[in-house]
Amino acid sequence: MAPSLTIEKEFAQTSERVKSVDLHPTEPWMLASLYSGTICIWNYQSQTLEKSIKVTESPVRSVKFVARKHWIITGADDKFIRVYNYNTMEKIKEYEAHTDYIRSVTVHPTLPYLLSCSDDKVIKLWDWEKDWECTQVFEGHSHYVMQVAFNPKDTNSFASASLDGTIKTWNIGSSAPNFTLQGHSKGVNCVDYFVHSDKTYLLSGSDDFTAKVWDYETTSCVQTLEGHENNVTTVSVHPELPIIITTSEDGTVHIWNATTFSLEHKLNYGLERVWAIGHKKGSYKVAFGFDNGTTIVKMNASA
Template identity: 50%
Template sequence: MRHATKFGHKKKLNSRIGKVKCVDIHERETWILAALYSGKLIIFDYSNQNTIKNIEVSSFPLRCAKFIENKQWIVCAGDDMTLRVYNYNTFEKIKSFEDHTDYIRYIEVHQTLPYILTSSDDMTIKLYDYENNFEKLCSFENHIHYVMMCKFNPKDTYIFASASLDKTIKIWGVQNNTSVVTNPHFTLTGHTKGVNCIDYSSSGETSYIISGSDDKTIRIWDYHTKQCIQILTGHTQNISCLIYHSTLPILVSSSEDCNVKIWNSSIKKI
């Protein structure tokens, strides 16, 4: 596996908005949603580089924000432990509630079911049904450090993975008739420091998970054998974000070393 030496960009959004903690892209509109450390939400139109809306959400940092497009909503959360939902057309606040007892690090929106996951420094992941007034369906409690991220499996939509500073990736199922799940399906271990980010492959016959860690490495895991099949090195600081391309055999990594790397290889050759 190798990384590309140069990649161009089509547009660059320049705005003095402060530290950006999370972005999301609308699938139908030409919009980018940004959650800021200042506690603001901003929606940009990348076709004309204009700011559509600037929402003062909290006096605490926002760490995550996502579109829920079929409801025309934005859901966001951060260091005040409050989950907030806004209509992105009227910017009316739809819902606001607290459930976690520490910072909320990540929000994952299910592609087809009315589910969202939230992961938190309280070491839990919570599952909500947004079609039923954000009823909490389950709490997942097995990690022993901050839960940095969670991702639904695109090939098995009742399964999700979580990444934690306890150095592990855990795989869970959402079809449980209990309010608290303490036993994941299985756990992937191998990183020597905390795991910050994960993603699933969504193409090809074999399923893979990638994980990025404070140990400065990226690991590629065979989902079925539960084995690490390759370790990618090259970053010199903590890995902060990873994305598998949905159709092309590439993955993208970003790091606190201020570099973005494009790794290119056929998964079948790993």
């Protein structure tokens, strides 16, 4: 029997278009990056704006906390990666990382590595202990690379989603992809891993209005999640609950049972298109970024 889920809204803030959100692992902070080029840290306990900084005139499409370094890392349409100390908001590093818009940055869970991907069709690996040297370039996609995600069970490997309609998996240190997943009829916007009963799966979301669940071992699609009425923008598995979350340009958040893949809840906060999801381990909170603001909800499961 699946647990029943109650969803309470804990924080809501209207703003300009939000492209990325992240929750700090220990502080009550939500980080949001805006299409206007600004990043903000909101304290969702006190419901106040802690810090805000204008990064660039271009959209900041991806922003991440690196708690072990007290950093914020941003990737923007001006092709630059920037690193800030989130206590002082001092800029630590700024460098031109790609030749086109940066779509996504993701931080290795333990090593001093950052992955970035771009409309220039490549993925780059950066080592901040080597003064942010680019130590590897991954080429193989034929269109914009929209998102990258590290494999939680094997952090030497990662997956990428591209508007060429494919998902690829890669190993650090190897230039060719391990395998390519094909099945979406349009571009793929997002990718995430999830582990269930010790099996590894990949999740993908596409402009074909669907999300797909892939068996990592057999590289086959085991389920197509249908129900959104526009492009699927983000996919995610909750770190504590057996649920899959998908968001869309249709303005809705769909919550699926991660075992049966049935649609359990459909949320619409009236903030237009949804662009981003943020989680934190050990918490039932989930942050969402929309065209018109941000929301944090708490998901409680009861047997």
